[in-house]
Amino acid sequence: MRIDVLTLFPRMFEGPMGESIIGKARDKGLLDIRVSNFRDFSDNKHQTVDDYPYGGGAGMLLKVQPIFDNIEAIKQERPEVTPRVILLDPAGKKFDQHMAEEFSKEEQLVFICGHYEGYDERIRTLVTDEVSLGDYVLTGGELGAMVMIDATVRLLPDVLGNNLSAQTDSHSTGLLEHPQYTRPADFRGMKVPEVLTNGNHKLIEEWQTKESLRRTYLRRPDMLAAYELTPQMEKWLAE
Ligand code: ADE
Secondary structure, three states: OEEEEEEOOHHHHOOHHHOHHHHHHHHOOOOEEEEEEHHHHOOOOOOOOEEOOOOOOOOOEEOHHHHHHHHHHHHHHOOOOOOEEEEEEEEEEEOOHHHHHHHHOOOEEEEEOOOOOEEOHHHHHHOOEEEEOOOOOOOOOHHHHHHHHHHHHOOOOOOOOOHHHHHHOOOOOOOOOOOOOOOOOEEOOEEOOHHHHOOOHHHHHHHHHHHHHHHHHHHOHHHHHOOOOOHHHHHHHHO
């Protein structure tokens, strides 16, 4: 997958996008991330990227020209590909696992990270998606883009060591993940549930499903409302 990021602060991406699973995916050639500074595309001699809003109002807006030229340069590199162009905006659609799954199917993603009070409205004509990380305002789109890249890239084939782990995650199945344990079986009197240690796979699976259901019921009733329960699950919930 190819990912381009447009930002005024390219250095913010240097550490986080070079470590751990994302760093390994880049080393393995599964992922090519390019970060560009759209200030470099400003046609103004002072390389300004923001200006006052017409009609007045608080704060500055990002100008349309540098971002247009930067996106056009990116598109010219691979004219055969139509990238998904994502504008980071607290007023956009809220990012979730489903969106990460959609993004992971694309050949190329382009993230536009804003700063200041907002965007010149004409920038929106370039984009396919306007996305928010959540219902709060950040100082800029960079952290949001990094979160979205991380959630998307781990879904790419061969990025996670164990391909099954992405499919069984909390949020992929529609229920939260059940509790898990590793050795020792007894730590300071806190014991691993017996059922997990006795090797009966049918009972283990039943316990895991029940615990997923319990956890989702207690912590995220909103997720449970959207989930299609099996008759057995209905029975457990009624217990
Ligand atoms: N820029 C500022 N706040 C943001 C948010 N919540 N999501 C995406 N981009 C942002």
